[in-house]
Amino acid sequence: MLVDYHVHALGHLTSRHTLENLEAYLRQAKTRGVREVGFAEHDRYLSDGYYDFPNLEKARSLVEGVSVRIGLECDYFPNKLEEIKKKISAYPFDFVIGSIHYIDNWMFDHPDYIEDFKKWDMDELYEAYYRLLAESAKSGFFDIIGHPDLIKIYGHRPKTNVVYLAEPALKAIKEADVVVEINTNGWHKPVGEVYPSKELLAAFCAYGVPITLSSDAHQADQVGRDLEKARNMAYEVGYRELATFKGRKRSMVEIS
Numbered sequence: 001m002l003v004d005y006h007v008h009a010l011g012h013l014t015s016r017h018t019l020e021n022l023e024a025y026l027r028q029a030k031t032r033g034v035r036e037v038g039f040a041e042h043d044r045y046l047s048d049g050y051y052d053f054p055n056l057e058k059a060r061s062l063v064e065g066v067s068v069r070i071g072l073e074c075d076y077f078p079n080k081l082e083e084i085k086k087k088i089s090a091y092p093f094d095f096v097i098g099s100i101h102y103i104d105n106w107m108f109d110h111p112d113y114i115e116d117f118k119k120w121d122m123d124e125l126y127e128a129y130y131r132l133l134a135e136s137a138k139s140g141f142f143d144i145i146g147h148p149d150l151i152k153i154y155g156h157r158p159k160t161n162v163v164y165l166a167e168p169a170l171k172a173i174k175e176a177d178v179v180v181e182i183n184t185n186g187w188h189k190p191v192g193e194v195y196p197s198k199e200l201l202a203a204f205c206a207y208g209v210p211i212t213l214s215s216d217a218h219q220a221d222q223v224g225r226d227l228e229k230a231r232n233m234a235y236e237v238g239y240r241e242l243a244t245f246k247g248r249k250r251s252m253v254e255i256s
């Protein structure tokens, strides 16, 4: 069974939560054999009023054979824990993804700020990134850790093996009993590699960390993109189950 637990129906505010748009996303899911779609917009769109919860609820019965889950992709900032808590309790979400897009105030995945990579030693940057990832898992706010090696987005690599640098996060994620996603969007970014890499995914598997699948679609035609490829990779490294969520309760389904 294929599931897609990280879908932005608002795109980059390039579309809205109209029933037409939501239906287009769900039809694409059906075409690609995806049985569950988790809509998860960025938390900044909560306060801006772009989340249309009544329409998202209606979307649950829009396309036969495709279940809808309503989620949130929430930035993790170590100094904004109260704000995060508030955002997560703004709606009875089915699941919440915790994502690191910032180190201090640097939005490292934004092409406008790519020059700032030069300010860092790559090993230290990866360590800082994985410290934050570990903290986000320990915070207890999240069900899924988003794109768990996003720091590689523009191809900057550490000297030291990434699995070694990621180890504190691997441990924290396991102890916190949180899921990581295989996010296929990485294949379409400058780095040209899925998040996480196969090597890192194998390490997650060895630690016994559950996974789910996601496209990080920002437009309808991207829903379900490369999920079969991701599923095959997961199977190859030893995974046999995928995590799904409803009302923030996890259940596991067979990966086949």
Ligand SMILES: [Zn+2]
Residues within 6 Å of the ligand: 073, 099, 101, 146, 147
């Ligand atoms: Zn993200």
Ligand SMILES: [Zn+2]
Residues within 6 Å of the ligand: 006, 008, 073, 216
């Ligand atoms: Zn996203």
